[in-house]
Amino acid sequence: MTNISGIFSALRSRVPSTSPKKVISIHIGRNSLKAVVVRRDRKRLVIVSAAQVETDTEATYDLNKIGRALSNLLNELGSYPKDGIIVTDQVKFLASELPIPPGKKLPEERLAAAVAWEMEPYIDFVVQEGLFAYRLQQDRTRTDNTPVLISAMGKSEFEAISEILKDFRISLSHAYSPDGAFAFASEVRGDAENRIVISCQHSAITALFLSTTSEAFVLKAIPVEPGFHIAVIETIPVEPGVPLDQQIKRVVHELTGSIGEAKEVVVAGDLASEELIDQLKAELSTEVTIWKPEENLKGFGITLETGDMGPAYAAAMGAAVQELGLVGRPLGVTDKIPLIKRVRERVHLAPAVALATVILCFIGHYAFVKSRIGHYTSEVKELEQKKKVFTRLRDERTRLTSRQKDIAGKKRYLENLPERQKNLVLLLSGIPDLLPDTMVLENIIQEDATSFSIAGSALQASSIGLFANQLSRLEAGKQVTVKAITKQDESKEKGRLPYGFSVELTLKE
Numbered sequence: 001m002t003n004i005s006g007i008f009s010a011l012r013s014r015v016p017s018t019s020p021k022k023v024i025s026i027h028i029g030r031n032s033l034k035a036v037v038v039r040r041d042r043k044r045l046v047i048v049s050a051a052q053v054e055t056d057t058e059a060t061y062d063l064n065k066i067g068r069a070l071s072n073l074l075n076e077l078g079s080y081p082k083d084g085i086i087v088t089d090q091v092k093f094l095a096s097e098l099p100i101p102p103g104k105k106l107p108e109e110r111l112a113a114a115v116a117w118e119m120e121p122y123i124d125f126v127v128q129e130g131l132f133a134y135r136l137q138q139d140r141t142r143t144d145n146t147p148v149l150i151s152a153m154g155k156s157e158f159e160a161i162s163e164i165l166k167d168f169r170i171s172l173s174h175a176y177s178p179d180g181a182f183a184f185a186s187e188v189r190g191d192a193e194n195r196i197v198i199s200c201q202h203s204a205i206t207a208l209f210l211s212t213t214s215e216a217f218v219l220k221a222i223p224v225e226p227g228f229h230i231a232v233i234e235t236i237p238v239e240p241g242v243p244l245d246q247q248i249k250r251v252v253h254e255l256t257g258s259i260g261e262a263k264e265v266v267v268a269g270d271l272a273s274e275e276l277i278d279q280l281k282a283e284l285s286t287e288v289t290i291w292k293p294e295e296n297l298k299g300f301g302i303t304l305e306t307g308d309m310g311p312a313y314a315a316a317m318g319a320a321v322q323e324l325g326l327v328g329r330p331l332g333v334t335d336k337i338p339l340i341k342r343v344r345e346r347v348h349l350a351p352a353v354a355l356a357t358v359i360l361c362f363i364g365h366y367a368f369v370k371s372r373i374g375h376y377t378s379e380v381k382e383l384e385q386k387k388k389v390f391t392r393l394r395d396e397r398t399r400l401t402s403r404q405k406d407i408a409g410k411k412r413y414l415e416n417l418p419e420r421q422k423n424l425v426l427l428l429s430g431i432p433d434l435l436p437d438t439m440v441l442e443n444i445i446q447e448d449a450t451s452f453s454i455a456g457s458a459l460q461a462s463s464i465g466l467f468a469n470q471l472s473r474l475e476a477g478k479q480v481t482v483k484a485i486t487k488q489d490e491s492k493e494k495g496r497l498p499y500g501f502s503v504e505l506t507l508k509e
Contacts, residue, residue, distance in 0.1 A: 020083040022048075023323050024170065026073070027087040027178075027316040028066070029270060030202045031055060033073045036313050037080050038320040044301035045321070047293060050309045051076035063160050067167065074168055084170035085323050086161060087315050091153045091333060092122050093177035097145040098136070109381065111136075115150055117388070125154040128385060131333040133174075151180050153333045162335075174332030176319040179206055184327050185318035186210060186266060186296040196255055196262045197291070198248055199314060200269035200276075207251045209259050244271060245279040252284060266291050268314035293317055300326060423476035423507040427452070434470040436463045440497060450478070450507045457497035461485060464501045471505055479506040 020040075027034040032055055037048040053076060055069045074080060098114050100106065106114070115134045116127045123130060130152050137147040153175050162172040178199070186197045187210075199206040252265055265284060267277060268291035280288045289295070291311035294302045300321065309317075322330040435441055438459035445453040454471075458464050464485055472480040483502040 020081070020173075020324065022081040022083065023173075023320055024077075024080045024084045025087065025316040025320040025323070026070075026084060027181075027313070027319075028089075029312075030089075032270065032312075033066075033069050034313055034316055035073050035077050035080070036309065036316045036320060037077065038317070038324065040324040040326070043326070044303065045293075045297065045324070045326070046303045047306055047309060047317075049077055049080075049306045050313055052312065063164065067164055070164065070168065080170070082169055082171055084165055084172055085174045085176060085319050085332060086165075086172065087176045087178055087181045087319050088161070089178060090157045091151055091175050091177035091180070092119070093180040093331070094119055094122055094150045094152075096148055096150065098148050099144060100136075100146040101144050113385065113388070115148065116152075116385075118148070119150050119152045120392075123152050123154075125156075127389065128382065129155050131155055131158055131175075131335055133331055133333045135329050135331060149180070149331055151177055151331050151333050155335065158333065158335060173336060174319075174323060174330055174334045176315075176322070176330075176332040178315045180331040181315040181319035181322070182206060182268070183208060183318065183331075184321045185268065185291070185314040187299050194260065194262045195264040195266060196252055196286075197266045197268065197296075198251065200244065200248070200267060200271035202270060205247060205251060207255060209255050209262065211259075243279075245276060245283060248276075248280060249283050252286070256286075262286055264289060266296060268311040270312050272311040297321065423450075426476040427474060427505070427507065430474055430476075434467065434474075436466055438463045439467060447504075450509060452505045452507070453483070454503045454505060456501060457488065458499045458501060459497050461499050464499065464503075468503055471503065476507050477505060478508045480504070 022037070022039045024035055024037050032052055034050075034052045036050040039046040039048055051073055053069055053073045056065075096118055098118060100114075112132065115132055116130070119132065120127055131154075133151045135149045137149075158172070158175055161175070165172050178201070182197075182199045186195070186208075194209070194211045197208050197210060248267070252262075256262060263286070265280065265286050265288045267280070267288065272290055274290065277288055277290050291314050293309055293313070294304065296314075297317065319332065321327055322332065431441070431444075436458075439456055440458075441454065441456040443455050445455075447453055458467075464482065468480050468482050471477055481504045483504050484500075486500040488496055488498055488500045
């Protein structure tokens with residue numbers, strides 16, 4: 001009897017690995033193009049060359065203009081391999097959870113539909129016209145949910161960039177989001193080496209908390225191979241006029257306050273510089289360093305054949321680490337799904353696939369019938385997907401209609417309020433925005449129809465005057481008086497702020 005499994009194993013052994021040994025990673029940024037050529041030598045990474053060219057802000061997002069910038073970049077780079085990947089904002093990235101109970105396995109079609117359904121609110125294209133990549137963290141399953149990492153990109157955008165790269169003899173295999181790529185640009189070594197890594201771009205700041213512990217942080221926890229967790233703060237836009245070091249300091253305090261202390265803060269991205277590092281060292285008690293591949297990817301045995309590579313290349317390196325197969329399944333999207341890959345994901349079907357291949361060689365009619373069945377099955381699946389979309393749109397429209405009626409009722413109620421009550425609403429809604437970060441509001445007491453007494457504690461006495469000044473600018477306010485500022489005994493109550501205050505506010509009639 002023929003050994004079908006043995007035949008299949010022999011054929012599979014002759015098929016090369018799906019992970020390339022050398023790749024060019026191109027990061028399409030807002031103001032520049034960056035590229036790095038990386039070679040894999042077993043578990044080691046060799047950085048062969050790197051280059052960067054500046055562009056107009058709009059050029060990198062205009063496919064008609066990107067060709068010239070890409071040509072200049074590749075000329076700077078010199079030689080490069082034919083296998084290429086890109087990092088671009090056109091790829092959307094999401095860390096979430098799927099309602100999959102522990103140990104339960106879903107058919108690939110249902111799992112792909114669940115992933116697309118989860119990602120749909122965050123994309124600007126129809127699900128059927130998109131490319132998706134996902135990675136389930138089933139070993140980190142909690143209660144009835146399984147953490148998942150998802151990337152998505154429109155097929156048309158992927159094809160357009162692929163055609164541009166073909167002109168330079170580069171075959172595009174995957175497209176990565178900046179966040180999904182940056183998540184793998186650092187690693188954690190040792191139980192005590194929790195660290196925060198921050199990517200500073202021209203448009204946004206992304207902060208990740210890397211930890212070797214197995215503790216889960218609900219919805220913000222992304223367990224990533226080889227065994228550490230990434231707790232993600234949502235990417236925040238850069239605030240014009242606010243110093244970058246102050247924005248980073250605020251993000252670091254949010255992370256350490258909600259998760260725990262970190263041994264080190266690593267800064268990467270286009271805006272990372274030694275000057276920024278010096279500013280942060282003066283304001284943070286944690287050790288602050290700038291991103292370097294030989295330090296942050298030390299576990300992969302980084303070797304530089306080129307000169308020093310700056311922190312702006314962190315996302316490009318994170319994508320290369322995934323593409324070269326060193327951290328599991330890539331989080332980049334692709335339109336290439338080799339048959340051998342599908343078979344490897346279903347090892348138990350290998351004998352049946354091999355036997356079917358032999359039969360199909362002799363029975364052409366069976367192959368024809370099977371192909372037609374597959375065609376109609378695909379159409380049925382597509383119709384089912386459309387039905388889900390339309391059903392969801394109908395439910396969403398019903399919900400929005402109900403919400404609109406509710407809002408209209410509340411609007412009519414507020415419009416008919418007496419002027420005095422309107423002023424009170426303006427006061428209560430405006431106080432949270434006026435309160436400085438160094439103050440705590442303890443109570444608000446209404447003395448009479450238009451007079452209110454506001455009491456609380458402050459870290460600095462100057463903050464009380466600032467708060468009173470802000471209250472006097474309220475549209476509903478008439479007069480503000482600081483009634484008392486007292487020095488409080490901190491020893492009586494641990495954590496008590498040193499200054500107590502009382503402010504009297506009179507509203508307009």
